[in-house]
Amino acid sequence: MRFFTFALIFPLLFSCSSEKERKPLASVGIEVIYEDSLSIRAIEIMGNSLAFAANKGTFGTIDLRTGTVRTNIQHFDSVAPEFRAVAHTATDFFMLSVANPALLYKTGDKGRMELVYQEEGESVFYDAMTFWNNLEGIAIGDSVEGCLSIIITRDGGNTWNKLSCDFLPEGIEGEGAFAASNSNIAIVGNKTWIATTEGRIYFSPDKGKTWEVRETPFLSEEPTQGIYSVDFYDESVGVVFGGDFTDPESNKANKAMTKDGGETWNLISDGQNPSYKSCVQFVPNSKGKEMVALGFTGISYSSDWGETWKTISDVPFYTFRFFNDSIAYAAGKGRVAKLSFRAK
Numbered sequence: 001m002r003f004f005t006f007a008l009i010f011p012l013l014f015s016c017s018s019e020k021e022r023k024p025l026a027s028v029g030i031e032v033i034y035e036d037s038l039s040i041r042a043i044e045i046m047g048n049s050l051a052f053a054a055n056k057g058t059f060g061t062i063d064l065r066t067g068t069v070r071t072n073i074q075h076f077d078s079v080a081p082e083f084r085a086v087a088h089t090a091t092d093f094f095m096l097s098v099a100n101p102a103l104l105y106k107t108g109d110k111g112r113m114e115l116v117y118q119e120e121g122e123s124v125f126y127d128a129m130t131f132w133n134n135l136e137g138i139a140i141g142d143s144v145e146g147c148l149s150i151i152i153t154r155d156g157g158n159t160w161n162k163l164s165c166d167f168l169p170e171g172i173e174g175e176g177a178f179a180a181s182n183s184n185i186a187i188v189g190n191k192t193w194i195a196t197t198e199g200r201i202y203f204s205p206d207k208g209k210t211w212e213v214r215e216t217p218f219l220s221e222e223p224t225q226g227i228y229s230v231d232f233y234d235e236s237v238g239v240v241f242g243g244d245f246t247d248p249e250s251n252k253a254n255k256a257m258t259k260d261g262g263e264t265w266n267l268i269s270d271g272q273n274p275s276y277k278s279c280v281q282f283v284p285n286s287k288g289k290e291m292v293a294l295g296f297t298g299i300s301y302s303s304d305w306g307e308t309w310k311t312i313s314d315v316p317f318y319t320f321r322f323f324n325d326s327i328a329y330a331a332g333k334g335r336v337a338k339l340s341f342r343a344k
Contacts, residue, residue: 022286022325023343024303028312031338033329034062034069040331041318042086042095042182050329052336053083053095059113062336064323074113076103084179085126089134094157096139098179100124104139106157117151117160124149127177128184131157132192132207140185140194142176148196149176152208169213172198174223178242180295181279181319183229186238193262195227195240201262216240216265219253228295229280233288236261239268239306241293243276248297251275255293257306268306278318283341284325292341294320294330299339312341 038054045064053059057080060071073080074095081097088094092107101120108114119126121144129139135156141149147165165171175198177184186193194202199218204211218240220226228242236259243254251273256265276297283290290303296316302309320330320339328339 022290025283025290025292025301025312025341026344027342028299028301029340029342030313030315030330031340032335033067033338034336035334036071037334039082039318039333040336041084041180043319043321043329043331043336044086044088044093045321045323045329046088046093050336051086051088051093052331053086055082056080057083059083059086059095064329064338074105076101076115085129085139085182087129087131087137087139089131089137089156091134092157094129094137096126096129098125098127102126102141104129104151104160116158119149119151119162125176125179127179128182130185130187132187132190136207138185138192138208140177143171143174147171148194148202150194150208163208168211169202172200175200178226178228178278180228180245183231183279183281183319184227186230186232188232188235191232191235191261193230193232193238195230195242197223197226199226201227201230201240201265203262214262214265216256217253217267218242218256219244222246228276228278229293231281231291232262233282233286237282237288238262239280239282239291240265241277241280245276245278245296248276248295255280255306269302269309272309273311274300274309279320281320281322281328284322286325292320292328296332299330301341 040054043052050062057073083095085096097103104117105113126141131137147168150163151160192204199220201214225244227240232238238258277293277295280293299313300309317330317332322328
């Protein structure tokens with residue numbers, strides 16, 4: 001397949017206007033824009049393009065105006081890595097593989113992706129990544145030698161350095177993050193929140209220089225239970241969502257909100273649906289009241305700070321990102337789709 005280069009990246013086209021009262025969303029239209037035999041768990045909206053990376057070493061872009069799809073395959077020796085984390089700056093696209101060895105690639109200057117970080121080890125497993133700005137970025141993975149794996153770049157992604165356990169809170173044995181949707185990290189300004197399998201939140205106020213741990217009331221008794229996704233609307237209002245993908249009907253202690261920047265977390269809609277979801281995002285321009293959560297169990301929506309929810313689609317997906325307050329793009333098993341949310 002022909003190699004492609006990524007266009008210059010423009011800011012997300014979020015609407016900033018309108019003081020009028022928003023009407024709650026009532027339904028969603030789903031238009032499949034790409035199909036293939038892939039498991040796609042990581043997408044990134046970059047201006048009018050959607051970039052993705054998946055299993056089988058496959059990565060690509062979709063032009064959101066024309067629908068044109070370009071794909072390529074990245075090999076490492078004879079291996080086709082499985083990518084479950086992506087990120088971007090104004091000039092580069094990044095993708096990170098799970099399992100051993102961890103392989104982090106960035107857009108290269110020589111017509112191909114460039115390997116900028118590699119880590120080997122039995123317990124190596126990276127889960128998510130994002131950037132604070134065009135120079136500083138972060139990726140996180142499961143615990144190795146007693147603490148969460150965190151790597152940081154301060155030079156635009158050219159070099160990455162792993163934080164020593166001496167500078168991180170003590171981990172819990174087996175603690176990590178679920179590589180289900182590339183939404184284990186939330187960033188607002190310099191502040192960073194990381195959600196873990198143990199139902200804990202790692203918080204940094206200074207772009208990863210210092211860290212502390214905050215507890216949530218999430219159920220995390222089994223290895224498959226815990227927080228799968230975190231999002232913050234602003235520095236105060238945040239939400240975490242998850243559950244247990246092996247028991248997807250369970251709805252106990254699988255969703256919580258904070259209104260004080262993550263100092264305290266309170267369960268929402270506890271014992272009520274939705275059950276397991278792998279990705280949650282606030283609806284733009286909703287003042288933090290509206291959110292959408294999805295997974296292979298379908299798509300759910302709340303307009304009242306997560307107190308009540310309604311199912312608006314049974315179509316399964318793994319991850320999604322908003323383009324504006326009525327359009328989002330979602331990915332899952334074998335497809336990428338445009339989601340068009342409609343108000344009452």
